[in-house]
Amino acid sequence: MSGCPFNHGPAEVPDGGTRSAAVGPAKAALPSAKRDGGGKRDDGGKPRLSRRGLFSLAGAGGAGAVAGLAAGYLSHDAVAAQAAPAASDVVPFYGERQAGIVTPAQDRLHMAAFDVTIEDRAALIQLLKDWTAAAEAMTAGRTTGATGAVDGPYDAPPEDTGEALDLAAGKLTLTFGFGPGLFEKDGKPRFGLEGRRPDALIDLPHFPGDALQPERTGGDIVVQACADDPQVAVHAIRNLARIGFGKVRVRWSQLGFGRTSSTSRAQTTARNLFGFKDGTANLKSEDAALLDEHVWATAGTHPGEAWMAGGSYLVSRRIRMHIEIWDRTSLREQEGLIGRTKGAGAPLSGGEEFTAPDFGIKGRDGEPLIPIDSHVRLAHADQNNGVKMLRRGYNYTDGSDGLGHLDAGLFFIAFVKDPRTHYVPMQTAMAKSDKLALEYLKHTGSGLFAVPPGIKAGGFIGEGLFA
Numbered sequence: 245m246s247g248c249p250f251n252h253g254p255a256e257v258p259d260g261g262t263r264s265a266a267v268g269p270a271k272a273a274l275p276s277a278k279r280d281g282g283g284k285r286d287d288g289g290k291p292r293l294s295r296r297g298l299f300s301l302a303g304a305g306g307a308g309a310v311a312g313l314a315a316g317y318l319s320h321d322a323v324a325a326q327a328a329p330a331a332s333d334v335v336p337f338y339g340e341r342q343a344g345i346v347t348p349a350q351d352r353l354h355m356a357a358f359d360v361t362i363e364d365r366a367a368l369i370q371l372l373k374d375w376t377a378a379a380e381a382m383t384a385g386r387t388t389g390a391t392g393a394v395d396g397p398y399d400a401p402p403e404d405t406g407e408a409l410d411l412a413a414g415k416l417t418l419t420f421g422f423g424p425g426l427f428e429k430d431g432k433p434r435f436g437l438e439g440r441r442p443d444a445l446i447d448l449p450h451f452p453g454d455a456l457q458p459e460r461t462g463g464d465i466v467v468q469a470c471a472d473d474p475q476v477a478v479h480a481i482r483n484l485a486r487i488g489f490g491k492v493r494v495r496w497s498q499l500g501f502g503r504t505s506s507t508s509r510a511q512t513t514a515r516n517l518f519g520f521k522d523g524t525a526n527l528k529s530e531d532a533a534l535l536d537e538h539v540w541a542t543a544g545t546h547p548g549e550a551w552m553a554g555g556s557y558l559v560s561r562r563i564r565m566h567i568e569i570w571d572r573t574s575l576r577e578q579e580g581l582i583g584r585t586k587g588a589g590a591p592l593s594g595g596e597e598f599t600a601p602d603f604g605i606k607g608r609d610g611e612p613l614i615p616i617d618s619h620v621r622l623a624h625a626d627q628n629n630g631v632k633m634l635r636r637g638y639n640y641t642d643g644s645d646g647l648g649h650l651d652a653g654l655f656f657i658a659f660v661k662d663p664r665t666h667y668v669p670m671q672t673a674m675a676k677s678d679k680l681a682l683e684y685l686k687h688t689g690s691g692l693f694a695v696p697p698g699i700k701a702g703g704f705i706g707e708g709l710f711a
């Protein structure tokens with residue numbers, strides 16, 4: 245990776261878009277000189293024209309001036325390399341709902357939960373405004389701040405860390421949520437938010453078998469960064485953390501790969517680290533009525549929580565999978581634990597991947613073909629008062645545990661209308677009876693966050709909460 249987009253060709257991306265330097269508020273219209281590590285200019289002293297310089301000039305002299313100047317400074321390839329990110333590579337940040345919920349699940353995750361270390365309401369609001377601007381820029385494939393990674397004062401830290409220069413927008417989405425700790429700490433309200441905590445934003449109960457680590461649990465604000473390029477997702481979280489320096493501290497963060505849920509019928513079903521298709525029976529973006537019923541929050545019952553109307557609740561669980569034990573388990577046992585075939589992902593009651601499971605069919609031995617203690621039976625809506633959820637998890641491996649085992653598993657993420665009805669009962673049933681959970685899984689991290697509705701252009705994250 246180069247800090248200078250003019251030194252190397254762009255990263256190849258299917259639709260040709262590449263990440264550009266900052267296009268912030270117009271500053272002086274003169275092209276900025278790119279400096280190398282020794283403070284020299286490129287090309288034997290000839291100043292180089294940055295993408296930001298080009299945009300500034302566009303403001304001053306129009307596109308024709310830019311084209312003429314660019315031709316003088318840059319090769320045809322270099323100009324092409326600076327093309328704005330292709331629209332197909334950009335997921336709009338603004339909208340009625342936050343992106344990153346029903347957006348077709350991208351391939352990579354970097355999620356971080358922050359603790360807010362200040363108590364000043366105005367400073368918190370300013371941070372949310374700064375994060376809004378940065379999030380809008382990064383999801384559009386631009387750098388953060390007015391001067392980005394390479395166009396700021398030479399003697400100041402850059403406003404963007406730079407590792408995503410040259411990269412496409414990567415379908416980056418940034419989804420923000422608020423944890424219980426934002427509303428109260430040590431029993432006292434924070435930030436003037438008394439009466440604003442939604443009833444559904446409960447403190448999750450302890451579930452049987454939970455082995456939660458405090459350093460992987462909770463958090464005042466969560467940011468879910470999803471992208472098709474891991475470096476784009478990491479860059480996004482890193483720059484939000486940098487912008488928040490002195491106001492927030494990262495409590496935990498998690499990298500994920502190989503989405504374990506499809507959230508659109510246009511996507512194929514990916515596999516989890518047990519090797520099974522995961523996400524087959526997930527809610528999909530096309531299921532508008534079911535999303536209204538199971539995912540989108542309502543205005544609630546007291547006026548102080550009306551700001552959550554149209555939002556959702558994000559449950560995160562870091563679930564370690566005992567993969568070494570699993571790998572010594574017979575295929576028959578594996579399929580019985582899940583309740584589906586490993587190859588096609590079909591229910592054990594028969595059919596294809598998307599055939600509805602029939603929990604009533606019994607085998608020759610008189611036992612149900614889909615075992616009583618199998619995962620899909622216990623997770624199915626029929627066993628859970630009709631509730632469904634939108635799962636959006638990722639596989640993870642975080643090195644090894646020093647005992648010869650990979651620290652690997654599933655970073656479970658689900659969006660639900662109300663965790664009291666749509667998560668806690670299901671998790672409780674699984675923790676007690678799901679043989680998969682009892683023998684092969686360990687929950688090591690947890691979080692519950694209120695995800696407000698989408699942000700309008702000119703607004704900021706969680707504006708309704710602070711209104």
Ligand SMILES: C=CC1=C(C)c2cc3[nH]c(cc4nc(cc5[nH]c(cc1n2)c(C)c5CCC(=O)O)C(CCC(=O)O)=C4C)c(C)c3C=C
Pocket residue numbers: 516518520521522523524525526561563564565582584619620623624625632633653654656667670671674685
């Ligand atoms: C509390 C909710 C859930 C947790 C925690 C959970 C963990 C978990 N799941 C798998 C693997 C699979 N899950 C599958 C289906 C499925 N899982 C849940 C919920 C939780 N899973 C639901 C609601 C469903 C859908 C049930 C249905 O309606 O049929 C499947 C089958 C394929 C699919 O439909 O996605 C697999 C495989 C693991 C490995 C895991 C923890 C590590």
Ligand SMILES: [Fe+2]
Pocket residue numbers: 619623
């Ligand atoms: Fe599951």
